Amino acid sequence: MALDQTTIDTLKTITTATLTTILLKKGLRNVWLRGAMPLRKGQERIVGPAFTLRFVPAREDLATPASWGSPISTRAAIEAMPEGCIAVVDSMGVRDAGIFGDILCARMQKRGVAGLVTDGVVRDLDGVLASGLPVWCSGAAAPPSVAGLTFVGWQETIGCGGVCIVPDDVLVIDADGAVLIPQALLDEVVGEAVEQEKLEAWIVTEVERGVPLPGLYPMNDETKARYAKFKEGN
Incomplete structure (x- = not known):
């Protein structure tokens, strides 16, 4: 293949x-x-x-x-x-x-x-x-x-x-x-991995600006809302 x-x-x-x-x-x-x-x-x-x-x-x-x-x-x-x-x-x-x-x-x-x-x-x-x-x-x-x-x-x-x-x-x-x-999971793994990389890159920027980890990684509802807003602007 x-x-x-x-x-x-x-x-x-x-x-x-x-x-x-x-x-x-x-x-x-x-x-x-x-x-x-x-x-x-x-x-x-x-x-x-x-x-x-x-x-x-x-x-x-x-x-x-x-x-x-x-x-x-x-x-x-x-x-x-x-x-x-x-x-x-x-x-x-x-x-x-x-x-x-x-x-x-x-x-x-x-x-x-x-x-x-x-x-x-x-x-x-x-x-x-x-x-x-x-x-x-x-x-x-x-x-x-x-x-x-x-x-x-x-x-x-x-x-x-x-x-x-x-x-x-x-x-x-x-x-x-x-x-x-x-091989059977390739397409869905690729799609989800691209989004995961974007998400983790955003989390790193949050860590760099001093945001504490609880609620950030993994994300709570407030953090999810902030990330969704970030995505809308990009």
């Missing part, structure tokens, strides 16, 4: 913190991917549909360097990634085997992949950083993926960082980590 540019541009202005609040109000508590933090400080917020990849525990007859040339391989999966997608990798939280290194990340960057997010780690850290691919993960480790994991497929429902990810669900990722938006 390709996201329209308007949706992408709008979500790039919305923090993941705001999105978790909106999703919480809809009853979705488990939408933040544990263990996936920015590899490089200052990475810009990215938005895109999930392209999922799945690893399982290593089995010695399957997890070998020769498996990298198999039709079911991370290499084949990368060639199937559409431009603008976010690669979401279920690494089972394994931290002593790097799922992707510099060459694979460079190829993803060349194909126009928006970014990589995993609950595991990468390897060839300097090369991965040099590739320019935005990466969110749990760190780096020298051993290759086959030292601890077996790659089994792509574009299927996975668990990453303790969150259920379905292909084409939408991810928004920034300095606070990665947040999942179920």
Whole structure:
């Protein structure tokens, strides 16, 4: 699924913190991917549909360097990634085997992949950083993926960082980590998030001019009336 540019541009202005609040109000508590933090400080917020990849525990007859040339391989999966997608990798939280290194990340960057997010780690850290691919993960480790994991497929429902990810669900990722938006809820979440950002920006201005928090955040009826009046004038 390709996201329209308007949706992408709008979500790039919305923090993941705001999105978790909106999703919480809809009853979705488990939408933040544990263990996936920015590899490089200052990475810009990215938005895109999930392209999922799945690893399982290593089995010695399957997890070998020769498996990298198999039709079911991370290499084949990368060639199937559409431009603008976010690669979401279920690494089972394994931290002593790097799922992707510099060459694979460079190829993803060349194909126009928006970014990589995993609950595991990468390897060839300097090369991965040099590739320019935005990466969110749990760190780096020298051993290759086959030292601890077996790659089994792509574009299927996975668990990453303790969150259920379905292909084409939408991810928004920034300095606070990665947040999942179920594809079916996308339009209403976007609309509500835009209003929430406007509301919180107004609350910040109120705090800056000395208004105390009780009744302001969350708002009581008087504050709601003041905010409504503010919106009418803007």
